[in-house]
Amino acid sequence: MALLELSGLTKRFGSFTALDNISLGIERGEVHCLLGENGAGKSTLCNLIFGVHKPDAGTMQLGGTPLHPRGPAEAIERGIVMVHQHFSLVPNMSVAENLMLGRAKAVLKPQDIIVRMGQLAAEYGLQVDPNVLIEDLSVGERQRVEIIKCLLGDPQLLVLDEPTAVLQPDEIDALLDICRQLTVRGKSVILVTHKLGEIGRVADRTTVLRQGKIIETVAMEGADIRSLVRSMVGRDVQSAGSVLAATVDMEEEAAAHPAAGHASDANGAPLVPEATGQAALRLSDLVYRDADGVIKLDGVNLSVNPGEIVGVAGVEGNGQTELGWILAGLASPASGSIFVGGRNLDGCTPQQITEAGVGIVPEDRHAVACIKELSLAENLFLGSINKFSRFGLLDKSARRKAAETMMREFDVRASSSDVPMSGLSGGNQQKAVLARELSLDPLLFLLAAQPTRGLDVGAIEAVYGRIRAARDTGLGVLLISSELEELMAVSDRIVVIYRGKLVGELKAGSFSREAIGSMMSGHEHV
Amino acid sequence: MIDEQMAVFIGSGLRLAVPIIFAATGEMLSERAGVLNLSLDGMMLMSAFAAALASWVTGSPLIGVLVGVLVATSVAAVQAFLSVTLRANQLVVGIGFNILALGATTFLYREIFGPLSRDPIPGFAQLNLPWLASIPVIGPALSNQTGLAYVSIIMVVVTWLLLKYTSFGLAVRAVGEDPRAADKAGINVARTRYLGVLYAGALAGLGGAFMSVADSNTFTENMTKGAGYLAITAVIFGGWNPWYTLGACLLFGFATALQFLVPALQLDVPVALLLLLPYLLALIAIAGLVGKSRQPAALTLPFERGG
Numbered sequence: 001m002a003l004l005e006l007s008g009l010t011k012r013f014g015s016f017t018a019l020d021n022i023s024l025g026i027e028r029g030e031v032h033c034l035l036g037e038n039g040a041g042k043s044t045l046c047n048l049i050f051g052v053h054k055p056d057a058g059t060m061q062l063g064g065t066p067l068h069p070r071g072p073a074e075a076i077e078r079g080i081v082m083v084h085q086h087f088s089l090v091p092n093m094s095v096a097e098n099l100m101l102g103r104a105k106a107v108l109k110p111q112d113i114i115v116r117m118g119q120l121a122a123e124y125g126l127q128v129d130p131n132v133l134i135e136d137l138s139v140g141e142r143q144r145v146e147i148i149k150c151l152l153g154d155p156q157l158l159v160l161d162e163p164t165a166v167l168q169p170d171e172i173d174a175l176l177d178i179c180r181q182l183t184v185r186g187k188s189v190i191l192v193t194h195k196l197g198e199i200g201r202v203a204d205r206t207t208v209l210r211q212g213k214i215i216e217t218v219a220m221e222g223a224d225i226r227s228l229v230r231s232m233v234g235r236d237v238q239s240a241g242s243v244l245a246a247t248v249d250m251e252e253e254a255a256a257h258p259a260a261g262h263a264s265d266a267n268g269a270p271l272v273p274e275a276t277g278q279a280a281l282r283l284s285d286l287v288y289r290d291a292d293g294v295i296k297l298d299g300v301n302l303s304v305n306p307g308e309i310v311g312v313a314g315v316e317g318n319g320q321t322e323l324g325w326i327l328a329g330l331a332s333p334a335s336g337s338i339f340v341g342g343r344n345l346d347g348c349t350p351q352q353i354t355e356a357g358v359g360i361v362p363e364d365r366h367a368v369a370c371i372k373e374l375s376l377a378e379n380l381f382l383g384s385i386n387k388f389s390r391f392g393l394l395d396k397s398a399r400r401k402a403a404e405t406m407m408r409e410f411d412v413r414a415s416s417s418d419v420p421m422s423g424l425s426g427g428n429q430q431k432a433v434l435a436r437e438l439s440l441d442p443l444l445f446l447l448a449a450q451p452t453r454g455l456d457v458g459a460i461e462a463v464y465g466r467i468r469a470a471r472d473t474g475l476g477v478l479l480i481s482s483e484l485e486e487l488m489a490v491s492d493r494i495v496v497i498y499r500g501k502l503v504g505e506l507k508a509g510s511f512s513r514e515a516i517g518s519m520m521s522g523h524e525h526v
Numbered sequence: 527m528i529d530e531q532m533a534v535f536i537g538s539g540l541r542l543a544v545p546i547i548f549a550a551t552g553e554m555l556s557e558r559a560g561v562l563n564l565s566l567d568g569m570m571l572m573s574a575f576a577a578a579l580a581s582w583v584t585g586s587p588l589i590g591v592l593v594g595v596l597v598a599t600s601v602a603a604v605q606a607f608l609s610v611t612l613r614a615n616q617l618v619v620g621i622g623f624n625i626l627a628l629g630a631t632t633f634l635y636r637e638i639f640g641p642l643s644r645d646p647i648p649g650f651a652q653l654n655l656p657w658l659a660s661i662p663v664i665g666p667a668l669s670n671q672t673g674l675a676y677v678s679i680i681m682v683v684v685t686w687l688l689l690k691y692t693s694f695g696l697a698v699r700a701v702g703e704d705p706r707a708a709d710k711a712g713i714n715v716a717r718t719r720y721l722g723v724l725y726a727g728a729l730a731g732l733g734g735a736f737m738s739v740a741d742s743n744t745f746t747e748n749m750t751k752g753a754g755y756l757a758i759t760a761v762i763f764g765g766w767n768p769w770y771t772l773g774a775c776l777l778f779g780f781a782t783a784l785q786f787l788v789p790a791l792q793l794d795v796p797v798a799l800l801l802l803l804p805y806l807l808a809l810i811a812i813a814g815l816v817g818k819s820r821q822p823a824a825l826t827l828p829f830e831r832g833g
């Protein structure tokens with residue numbers, strides 16, 4: 001008898017069927033991975049189990065008795081806990097306070113929670129200082145707090161919704177270890193992911209979802225990873241190329257074809273002639289101090305040639321974010337200069353920078369790149385509102401027409417250009433941002449900061465396809481990403497940033513995970 | 527001579543600070559839960575009037591205070607319903623209440639008290655605690671207060687304890703910082719915010735009642751003179767910390783009391799300027815603090831559960 005038995009689950013949102021007749025059993029003590037692209041129904045399935053949504057049809061049984069949670073509280077009571085993609089921790093409260101929230105009796109007893117934390121630390125190696133504030137913790141540590149929060153009540157089933165999307169490689173390893181330890185203690189884990197590498201390392205069984213249906217459930221022992229990808233994407237990986245392989249974390253694929261499909265592979269030099277003879281971007285001795293005077297960028301010198309993608313590798317928090325701010329004109333460097341196409345952009349406003357031919361795909365899509373409440377068309381022409389103004393009035397039909405052209409060209413999928421940006425999937429939002437930035441005229445240089453964060457495989461492919469196409473027409477691109485596999489698959493050159501300094505550089509063909517990884521952790525390249 | 531004037535100055539400074547301490551302390555808790563009660567001044571004014579009326583009718587200032595608190599808490603309940611349940615704009619609701627309170631109390635005062643406005647209202651006596659009075663200089667100032675003044679300090683301690691050591695206080699802070707996270711942790715966001723607003727209402731009620739029943743033994747039109755706004759400022763000035771907020775309230779109280787001290791010392795400063803001083807201080811305090819102290823992240827933001 002399986003711990004959790006789902007039969008015939010169906011969930012519709014309006015006319016959209018998110019889940020279609022799902023039947024599945026989760027055994028005791030297994031790690032069961034849910035694999036699928038965004039929109040495949042993974043999160044919806046988790047939300048049904050956790051009581052966030054109610055199924056339109058079908059039944060669930062937990063431990064042999066029916067399960068109809070009317071809300072998360074009831075699911076928790078039955079021993080089901082969930083770590084959401086977006087953490088639910090109060091940032092300026094301590095770890096212990098967050099763990100007591102909603103659980104404590106009238107008077108707080110932090111000592112009790114600290115004792116329980118000690119037990120969990122001993123059992124699972126989940127170590128966190130109870131007195132430190134959440135906002136001072138790294139993403140990985142915050143997730144550890146979420147997991148501790150889940151384990152306080154000794155649950156039977158732990159649901160993890162894309163837990164590794166935000167983690168560093170070593171943190172991912174630690175998380176997968178914890179999953180294994182949980183199963184050793186008889187608990188079951190549902191792990192939602194779209195990374196095959198993780199599945200291979202931790203899953204007992206994997207269920208592949210596509211468009212709300214179960215494609216297959218396979219035991220991982222001796223399973224063919226490639227066939228899983230085929231089930232997930234609905235077509236062959238080989239044709240999808242190295243980016244896809246890299247994003248699903250199939251390392252051997254990525255290593256086999258570095259920068260596949262790039263016109264300049266053969267000799268390592270871009271085929272596009274340098275029209276101006278100037279670097280698309282040149283940074284000279286760039287220094288940046290934050291509000292507290294801490295040096296975040298320490299004498300950065302870098303050129304990006306036209307027709308070249310330069311990847312910036314580094315563990316997050318080593319100055320990449322600040323570099324992005326400076327290039328966008330959102331922060332001013334303490335010293336040093338920025339040249340785009342030979343033109344000095346020191347002290348320019350964001351508008352002047354845009355006019356100089358710099359496209360920016362910001363790191364924080366939601367906060368900076370678009371205005372969620374405005375329509376897709378409005379977002380597409382956010383920087384050029386005046387283009388569609390006649391006698392001071394907006395010419396909406398002209399704008400709609402232009403927007404639709406752009407949507408077609410960049411494959412931005414939405415029911416119309418008038419839907420609010422918030423109604424688009426993450427992938428389509430990012431394609432829209434990319435469409436806007438790549439349509440700038442003139443365009444000499446593009447900064448793409450974490451352009452694939454939170455996107456599914458198909459969208460990642462599309463984003464990089466666009467960036468490469470733009471590169472092939474002579475655009476210089478600086479690509480900042482924490483996904484090393486993606487950087488290695490896409491870049492012509494990778495520079496490594498460590499504590500605000502560029503500590504190493506590798507050319508396509510000589511990329512190696514080990515070399516880059518060791519530079520990222522501060523060991524100089526030999 | 528100077529000693530005596532200092533005692534009067536300190537005594538009146540404390541007395542003037544008390545209603546602000548009450549209101550600011552309650553408001554601080556409500557704001558920590560994410561609800562801004564701009565209606566604080568209106569709550570105080572209604573309470574001051576209701577307390578005066580009840581005390582006058584029954585002859586008992588204690589009943590007056592209770593009625594005042596009840597009225598202010600009822601106003602707070604409506605404020606909570608509008609801003610928590612209906613998710614109305616908290617600023618607009620607050621301003622509406624203040625205008626209503628001023629109009630209603632002025633009208634009722636003229637209708638009911640009009641011919642009797644010279645009669646004093648039964649009020650509290652001063653406690654005159656001998657052991658306090660024996661402290662030099664500030665002793666007489668401290669002891670010549672009504673019991674309600676001491677209650678205001680007790681409420682600061684109570685509020686501090688609530689926030690720091692109880693699960694209710696933890697819920698309040700969580701709901702004011704990140705209601706979504708609190709909701710997921712099983713906290714009833716709406717209930718917590720209601721309680722926060724009602725707490726602010728009750729304390730504003732004490733503050734308002736203090737003005738009419740314990741301090742001046744009379745009601746006058748618009749007698750709060752913006753004390754509720756000063757209290758809101760004190761919360762910001764105090765960085766949402768109960769003790770710093772108390773400090774800010776005392777500062778405003780003493781700044782107001784200068785209008786008695788300066789003429790007594792025969793200093794040539796226009797009284798009008800002194801009347802302006804607390805409000806000017808408030809403005810400077812806010813301007814100086816912009817960007818430095820961190821308000822509860824969800825302050826004034828209604829909560830709606832979403833996917």
